[in-house]
Amino acid sequence: MTPRPPTPPAHPAGAPDPSGSDRDDLRRRNLAAVLHAVHLRDGSTRADLTRETGLHRSTVRALVAELVRAGIVTEDLAAPSGGVGRPSPRVHATDATRVLTLHPELDATHGALVGLGGRVLARARVPHDAPPTPDDALAAARELRDRLAPTGPLRGVGVAAPGLVDRRTGNVVVAPHLGWRDVPLGPLLAAALDAPVTVDNDANCGVVAEALFGAGRGARAVVYLNGGASGIGGSAADGGVLTVGAHGFGGEIGHTLVRSDGHPCHCGADGCLETEVSRARLLAALGDVPASELEPTLARVVAARPSTALAEIDRQLGYLGVALRTVVNVLNPERIVLGGFLAALVRTRGTAALDAHLARALPGARDDARVVTAALGADLLAVGAAQLVLRDVLADPLSTGR
Ligand SMILES: [Zn+2]
Incomplete structure (x- = not known):
């Protein structure tokens, strides 16, 4: 299913009267x-x-x-x-329009109940001791439905999946960090929950959420890049509608080439953005600090004398700048929204290294491009996954959805 743009009013003030059907x-x-x-x-x-x-x-x-x-x-x-x-x-x-959202991850499946206006009404998580199998994710989904929405109607279920998703079928083509390949997650969840289910890639959910309700609000073209434990997810939207190609597999900015003699990537190529700009490499350079200590440690390193850790921070920001220059030349975004450790890098070290690269993008394309950090925090993927269902509610508000 492709997302729809907001429906324009059919009969604006001053238009001639319609008739019949x-x-x-x-x-x-x-x-x-x-x-x-x-x-x-x-x-x-x-x-x-x-x-x-x-x-x-x-x-x-x-x-x-x-x-x-x-x-x-x-x-x-x-x-x-x-x-x-x-x-x-x-x-x-009102809270009558409710969507259950799910986000399976390595250590937990996160659930939320989300209403219109991007309001998160309730949240819960089911922890996993090991990366969840598809069966584990189905069991977690049933538990989350029972905990979050034991009674009352649901308009549907929106799923943010950490991998490549065929948006037409709800199949997860590959989720490398979960070890999933060709999992018909949408149909399996629809049967398990007895509800309509829509699945999309997590970065696609993130960009729509930030574009509609977060740091990209009001911008005409938004690019979103999220740096996490498993790599860099990316996506693009215009007016809250995804612009990620014929089948939704575009926007994978994490796998653009930034260094021709770079490290090998799990995708099979070398020198991808996510092999050069990596949270694991950053944490190692900072002295193997836990991920929860990343941002305060970055702030201390930036404030101290030049060090090998600071050199690694600047090296990563430099490669991020290389990728963003390509993004600006290809997509002409008004906002580039950074999330996860990419946002932490920019908050602590500033955007000077990125700006130096963006200044070399083509004039016109670079003029309106502004780098900002993500605004929706922990609710991001729930708000974005809910939109997978709400876009159909919004297109026909009085339909029952079943
Ligand atoms: Zn790659």
């Missing part, structure tokens, strides 16, 4: 436009929604009333006016 479609699209605006900015006033959607004020009032009757949103009639005239009620999403 077009009315149902028009109403559905207008409901979608209003709910999408509330999703992106919970607590929008009716006046905000009128401006955002371009619909008549009276149309917005009627559409909001319909969403209120369906239990999807509520209106805060006590909103302060803040000036002259009558107050414009604020519209909030």
Whole structure:
């Protein structure tokens, strides 16, 4: 399934009146436009929604009333006016639209219950003593469903998988760090949970979450790079919609060539970004500190005299800059969002090394490119995985989903 862009309103103010069977479609699209605006900015006033959607004020009032009757949103009639005239009620999403999200990792499967507006309503995790097999992940999913959503309807299940995912089928093509290959995770989970399931790569979930609700909010093109224990995940989105190629396998910036005589990578190539810019190599250079101590240790090393550890920090930032120059020339992003240890490197050492490389990207492409750190923290993948399901809810708000 491919993500859909926000549905434009079907009948903006000033357009000619539709007739006949077009009315149902028009109403559905207008409901979608209003709910999408509330999703992106919970607590929008009716006046905000009128401006955002371009619909008549009276149309917005009627559409909001319909969403209120369906239990999807509520209106805060006590909103302060803040000036002259009558107050414009604020519209909030209710908790009735709920998505279960799952993220299987090496040491645990993480679960969350997420609502509209990117709100995480509850979280839980099932620890694993060893990397989970697909059966372990299914058992964890059942336990998380029972703990997080024992009663009440779910609109679906969104899964952020740490590997290459065929987004059409929900198959995990390969998840190297879990040791999975050709696992039909989507169909297996759908049978185990008796719910519709959508699976995508974890970096694809991350970029959509940051683009809609985090550090990429408002930017027209966002690239996301996350540095973790298992490597560097990457993805790209525009307007919250993924731009990762025909089958979603694009955006693997961690495997762009940054050093022709570099180290061998698990992908089979040499000198990939993630072999040169590596958390394990960084932790080793810092004296084998635990990962939880990475950022304070980086800060101490940066503040002290030049050292071999500082040289390694700068070496890694240099190779990251090489990759980002390519990213800027190829994708022309407005924001480059860095997460994980990449964010820690930039927070402690600054962006000077990256900026030196970005200054050599092509003019035009480099002008608006800004490097920022991820904003959503621990909720990132839950918010992104929920969007896999919510995009269909948003496209047709009154459908039941089953
Ligand atoms: Zn590689």
